[in-house]
Amino acid sequence: DQQVKQNSPSLSVQEGRISILNCDYTNSMFDYFLWYKKYPAEGPTFLISISSIKDKNEDGRFTVFLNKSAKHLSLHIVPSQPGDSAVYFCAASTRKNTGNQFYFGTGTSLTVIP
Amino acid sequence: EAQVTQNPRYLITVTGKKLTVTCSQNMNHEYMSWYRQDPGLGLRQIYYSMNVEVTDKGDVPEGYKVSRKEKRNFPLILESPSPNQTSLYFCASTPFSGLAGANEQFFGPGTRLTVL
Numbered sequence: 612d613q614q615v616k617q618n619s620p621s622l623s624v625q626e627g628r629i630s631i632l633n634c635d636y637t638n639s640m641f642d643y644f645l646w647y648k649k650y651p652a653e654g655p656t657f658l659i660s661i662s663s664i665k666d667k668n669e670d671g672r673f674t675v676f677l678n679k680s681a682k683h684l685s686l687h688i689v690p691s692q693p694g695d696s697a698v699y700f701c702a703a704s705t706r707k708n709t710g711n712q713f714y715f716g717t718g719t720s721l722t723v724i725p
Numbered sequence: 726e727a728q729v730t731q732n733p734r735y736l737i738t739v740t741g742k743k744l745t746v747t748c749s750q751n752m753n754h755e756y757m758s759w760y761r762q763d764p765g766l767g768l769r770q771i772y773y774s775m776n777v778e779v780t781d782k783g784d785v786p787e788g789y790k791v792s793r794k795e796k797r798n799f800p801l802i803l804e805s806p807s808p809n810q811t812s813l814y815f816c817a818s819t820p821f822s823g824l825a826g827a828n829e830q831f832f833g834p835g836t837r838l839t840v841l
Contacts, residue, residue: 713830715767
């Protein structure tokens with residue numbers, strides 16, 4: 612059963628506009644959330660993260676928002692650039708005695724149109 | 726160069742023939758993990774290791790084994806591969822053990838495995 616869901620398989624945005632990628636989760640025990648970007652034939656690369664005790668984290672053009680009551684987080688990319696075209700994965704972690712266990716969404720393919 | 730390496734990058738094998746996919750990191754990271762990526766299912770964690778000799782199951786551990794005898798290496802073992810283990814596999818590492826919060830994971834380039 613998918614505990615982290617990305618309901619939009621794809622998204623197209625004009626260059627310079629805002630890209631908003633969404634993610635929903637079901638497990639209230641998740642304490643950290645992360646976004647990764649993945650290009651074809653490469654491993655995912657970390658973008659930005661947020662602790663469950665915060666509601667916003669910003670890093671340059673990337674901002675992650677967390678709404679715990681709705682169990683929803685989103686990634687905003689402003690302004691979008693053609694190089695941002697990639698698959699974006701949302702991830703969440705829960706802490707166990709043996710370390711963190713991670714759960715990923717199914718990904719959203721972002722295309723930024725020049 | 727700081728990196729996570731995986732070998733082999735591509736492998737075609739037959740059902741039941743034991744195989745090992747190696748993973749090595751040169752960043753002195755404590756936490757290492759294996760994932761598989763399948764269409765429509767995203768990335769799913771197979772096993773993870775907080776430190777040497779400490780491993781635990783992720784979301785989809787069935788049919789896999791791991792060991793962590795040294796800090797830098799975390800091999801993934803398929804004792805008797807089956808066609809449903811055909812997938813793209815990623816190894817990842819993180820500086821901290823994970824107990825103090827989640828840190829960014831550095832991913833390897835992936836291993837594409839086909840089991841006939």
